[in-house]
Amino acid sequence: xxxxxxxxxxxDAVAPYAARARAxxxxxxxxxxxxxxxxxxxxxxxxxxxxTDAHAYPQTMGTPALRExxxxxxxxxxxxxxxxxxxVLPTVGSKELVALLPMLLGLGPGDxxxxxxAAYPTYEVGATLVGARAVAADDPGEWxxxxxxxxxxxxxxxxxxVWDAPSLRRAxxxxxxxxAVLASDECYAELGWDAPWDREPIPSALDxxxxxxxxxxxxxxxxxxxxSNLAGYRAAFLAGDREIxxxxxxxxxxxxxxxxxxxxxxxxxxxxxxxxxxAQKEIYRLRRAQLKPAVEAxxxxxxxxxxxxxxxxxxxxxxxxxxxxxADLGILAGPGHFYGAHFTRHVRLSLTATDERIAAGAARxxxxxx
Numbered sequence: 001x002x003x004x005x006x007x008x009x010x011x012d013a014v015a016p017y018a019a020r021a022r023a024x025x026x027x028x029x030x031x032x033x034x035x036x037x038x039x040x041x042x043x044x045x046x047x048x049x050x051x052t053d054a055h056a057y058p059q060t061m062g063t064p065a066l067r068e069x070x071x072x073x074x075x076x077x078x079x080x081x082x083x084x085x086x087x088v089l090p091t092v093g094s095k096e097l098v099a100l101l102p103m104l105l106g107l108g109p110g111d112x113x114x115x116x117x118a119a120y121p122t123y124e125v126g127a128t129l130v131g132a133r134a135v136a137a138d139d140p141g142e143w144x145x146x147x148x149x150x151x152x153x154x155x156x157x158x159x160x161x162v163w164d165a166p167s168l169r170r171a172x173x174x175x176x177x178x179x180a181v182l183a184s185d186e187c188y189a190e191l192g193w194d195a196p197w198d199r200e201p202i203p204s205a206l207d208x209x210x211x212x213x214x215x216x217x218x219x220x221x222x223x224x225x226x227x228s229n230l231a232g233y234r235a236a237f238l239a240g241d242r243e244i245x246x247x248x249x250x251x252x253x254x255x256x257x258x259x260x261x262x263x264x265x266x267x268x269x270x271x272x273x274x275x276x277x278x279a280q281k282e283i284y285r286l287r288r289a290q291l292k293p294a295v296e297a298x299x300x301x302x303x304x305x306x307x308x309x310x311x312x313x314x315x316x317x318x319x320x321x322x323x324x325x326x327a328d329l330g331i332l333a334g335p336g337h338f339y340g341a342h343f344t345r346h347v348r349l350s351l352t353a354t355d356e357r358i359a360a361g362a363a364r365x366x367x368x369x370x
Contacts, residue, residue: 010121010338017327024330029361031291032332034157034309034350036229038283041276044228044266051265058261060253062090062237066264069271070237077274078189080206080220080239087215087242089249090259090267093234094187094223098122098151102130104251105181105244107148114143114150117342118159118312120185123151136340140174147180155188155202155307158339158348162192162202162307165209172210176217181244187223187236190277191284194306202307206240215240226309227277228270235259235267284309287351287358294362295349297369303346311349322347329364 014032021028061067067085074080074088091097099122102113109131115123117136127134137143143150152171154163163171168184175182184205192202203210206220219240225231238245252258259267270276292302292311300313300322315322319335326333326347336346353361 014323014332014334017323018332020324020327021330021332026330026360026364029331029353029357029364031349031351031353031361032334034226034352036226036231036352037354038229038280040229040233041270041273043273043276044230044270047269048233048262048266051262054261056261058258058264060258061249062088062259063261063264063268066090066268066271069268070239073271074204074206074220074239077201078186078204078206078220079201080204080208082213083206083239084242087245088237088239089245089252090264091221091236091238092257092259093225093231094185094221094236095122096257097221097236097238098185099126099129100257101183102126102132102149104248105149107132110146111148112144112146114147114180116151116153116156116159116161116340118156118161118336118339118346119151120153120157121338136342140171143174143178143180145178147175147178150175150178150180150182151185152182152205153185154205155186155191155197156304157185157188157308158310158334158336158346159303159312159343160188160193160305160308160310162197163205165203165207168203168205168207168210172205172218181217181219181241183219183221185221187221188226188308189222190227190281191309192307193285193288197307215242217241217244219244224267224270227280229280230266230270233263233266235263235270237267283355284351287353287355290362291349291351291358294365294369298365299369300347309351311351312346313349314346316345319344319347329361329368331361331364 070088071083111132113127114135124134189202223236300315334348336343
């Protein structure tokens with residue numbers, strides 16, 4: 001198994017629906033891929049520009065300032081105190097880490113990689129690359145005995161599911177029972193909407209309520225793409241088990257997986273500035289408040305979606321039929337087929353369109369409901 005065994009890139013199948021949506025007299029409302037459309041915060045862009053004299057190779061482990069900023073951010077924003085610089089590591093975006101982690105951990109045939117039932121497809125891609133078996137299971141009781149890497153995603157993409165602290169605690173206990181690494185993809189953790197996540201922070205797998213201060217076997221993965229509009233910077237990081245982080249650092253040095261020096265400088269500033277994160281969350285909150293009732297008025301049921309960047313919706317028919325209906329309204333969504341075999345009647349709608357396009361899409365959905 002390897003790269004040659006990967007299926008065609010799934011989003012290519014959406015192209016006909018995109019063409020149909022673009023034919024709408026008022027243009028397309030593209031809610032398919034969660035790529036940020038808002039400006040990169042000036043304080044972050046300024047830091048990038050100031051660091052462009054990057055003549056030396058960057059540090060794979062990250063600069064001391066960046067590692068300290070990551071640890072401080074976990075303490076301040078995620079309720080995870082006490083991380084040391086050797087427990088954190090910057091990555092070239094989070095997608096490369098998701099895809100490469102099974103390889104970096106030394107997994108192969110005979111091993112299982114567990115991922116959520118409604119899942120970002122790259123978890124399965126990572127298993128395929130090393131010849132491991134991908135298993136879709138949310139219940140820790142269903143995680144198989146040959147699991148060596150377990151991915152959880154909180155808040156989930158596409159479904160917005162949040163794992164509370166007791167649930168995370170059970171997941172950690174089961175992973176340790178199996179001798180597996182638990183990797184928690186937490187990239188949307190600043191975007192909580194429904195109670196209780198509108199009032200309290202979404203917990204990390206490294207939260208002391210989960211770990212009792214013992215990060216053994218646990219990794220938390222995070223990205224600045226959404227909360228800071230840095231998708232184009234490829235700015236992400238992981239934290240957790242000191243020995244695993246050291247092993248990953250060694251492997252990444254051999255592979256040349258280095259975050260560019262100007263990006264490291266920008267990340268350091270972004271992690272220290274909470275104001276722009278709050279402002280961006282408010283932008284997404286207003287878009288969601290406009291789009292969600294319109295989607296429901298048009299006959300869709302929105303499932304979960306209590307946090308994160310998407311609405312996970314169904315009208316009880318095959319997702320490709322829903323895509324066709326939406327495309328006739330000039331709206332492009334993502335089909336549930338891309339997120340596992342269990343959700344072929346759902347579509348994913350992103351909040352990453354401009355205010356004007358969100359308003360246009362909501363108006364079109366309300367119009368068909370009237």
